[in-house]
Amino acid sequence: MICLRKWRNLLKTTRQRVFMEKETGKLIMFIGGLTTLAGLVWYVAGERLQWFGRLPGDFRGEKGNVRFYFPLTSMLLLSLVINLLIRLYKHIR
Numbered sequence: 001m002i003c004l005r006k007w008r009n010l011l012k013t014t015r016q017r018v019f020m021e022k023e024t025g026k027l028i029m030f031i032g033g034l035t036t037l038a039g040l041v042w043y044v045a046g047e048r049l050q051w052f053g054r055l056p057g058d059f060r061g062e063k064g065n066v067r068f069y070f071p072l073t074s075m076l077l078l079s080l081v082i083n084l085l086i087r088l089y090k091h092i093r
Helices: 002-044 072-092
Strands: 058-063 066-071
Touching: 058 072, 066 072
Parallel strands: none
Antiparallel strands: 058 066
């Protein structure tokens, strides 16, 4: 009886592990696809995207040979786009 319980638990954890491995693989492929797509967009439309990083709210400071750059607005915009893409992925899936 004890061996049967151990066997069932082993099968259950093995099924869960296989499911998690498949989901993790899908997620890694999705992130890789997004990275590739972002790289292609940046390569093709690089000159048209020069405004990115120079938005109002992106803080810059220079004093002597020290430079400080904090792209707050650009990162908020990027976070919004990534969030929308993730929601779209979850909706489609």
